[in-house]
Amino acid sequence: MKLKDFAIERYFAKYEFETEYLLSCSDCDGLSKEYLLSLGSPGEIRYWESLELGYNDTRGSHMLRDAIARHYQTIGNGNIVVSSPGEANFILMNLLLEKGDNVICMSPAYQSLYQVAESIGCSVSFWSAERNPDWYFDPERLRELIIPSTKLIIVNFPHNPTGFVPDRDEWEMIVKTAADNGIVLFSDEMYRGLVHNGHVDKTVPACDLYENGVSLWGMSKSFGLAGLRTGWLASHNIKLLDQAEAFKDYLSICNSPLNETLSTIALNNSKRIIAGNIEKIKRNLELFRQFQERNRWFCDFPEPIGGSTAFIRLLIREPAMEFAEKLVKETGIMLLPSETFNYGKKHVRIGFGRENFPEVLDKFEKYIRGKTGNALNR
Ligand SMILES: Cc1ncc(COP(=O)(O)O)c(C=O)c1O
DSSP: OOOOOOHHHHHHHHHTTTSSEESOOSSOOOOOHHHHHHTSOHHHHHHHHTOOOSOOOTTOOHHHHHHHHTTSSSOOGGGEEEEOHHHHHHHHHHHHOOTTOEEEEEESOOTHHHHHHHHHTOEEEEEEOEESSSEEOOHHHHHHHOOTTEEEEEEESSOTTTOOOOOHHHHHHHHHHHHHTTOEEEEEOTTTTOBOTTOOOOOOOHHHHOTTEEEEEESSSSSSOGGGOOEEEEESOHHHHHHHHHHHTTTTSSOOHHHHHHHHHHHTTHHHHHHHHHHHHHHHHHHHHHHHHHTTTTBOOOOOSBSSEEEEEBOSSSOHHHHHHHHHHHHSEEOEEGGGGTSOSSEEEEEOOOTTHHHHHHHHHHHHHHTTTSTTTO
16 A cells, blocks of 8 residues: 655654744643653552563553543443554554545545545545634535445544534534444544533543444543553444454554553543643633734634644735745744645644743744735735
8 A cells, every 4th residue: 555645744744853833733742751650549650660561462451441441431441442543543444444435534634534545545525624604514514425335434523623523413413424324433532622612522432422433532632642652442343443453463563561551640630631731722722812813914713612723724825835834944933834734725723732832922923023014924
């Protein structure tokens, strides 16, 4: 299988560790190991200190899977396969899809969600974002996209990059659309729990609602622990999970016991960790709201409901990629342009999960104001 470059990841690879100010990250700041261990129970710390670094259970350690299962209503530790999030996505697509199948995926979307399917030879129908006036995905449109060869529906809520989250009725309609047609629903819930904007997270994971719902969650976004490379698939479709476990033999085989133990501690303290990240996101969102009011000529601001990002439209003449390239070279501020989402040339993603957001936004504002009146801007 030949895979196209992953444009978002390639763009990050170019600048993330070279430049000083990141304004588009989708993850929250990484928590320190010391902080995480300070949350561990005496039993967890004893386990950590005497940890043996051999191979681990391919499906994920029992301790970790027990901690994961407590975050679902109907899922037991046999309904889970642990792997890195990207690996889980890759495995699932390979297990479920064949050349000629049709897949429905949101647009814009994190590229791997549709790229692996495309590389297998599937046709991809895009469920496109609308403005209403904030970003919106209409469940009726999803239903209309289904054709006889549709084998998989891929959704991601809270959504990267728009921050859209369906309300309870809309979510039930989405799940029902998959169930009525007997189609597997792959629900990327990587930003689960990060819901703000006056809303509460009432979305029940897809795996708790539908026997062919497969939920993906992990440590990277909601917990600010991307370096642990821990994610998992949760589903009632045991046959599919058994196959995913067997597929993993050709990839990572098992996960690091170090990362699994730290992930267990994080999951057992999830409320506290996620609440801290939501607070930071809310503070940064408010700062961005004020920024946009002062600079209406520069961009709009469709408010996200959840997640850690927003997808704003630039009102300047320059294409987003050109603007982002100049910006990073002249100021060290990195923005992610919509060309990397294969979504036109007008948008950029803003990330709210970082502590230094106020400082970076301030530098950004100085930069764009310095350019006011410049022919590039309007
Ligand atoms: C929607 C979505 N799914 C999956 C992932 C992959 O997560 P990870 O980087 O931890 O592999 C990301 C990362 O940005 C994402 O935004």
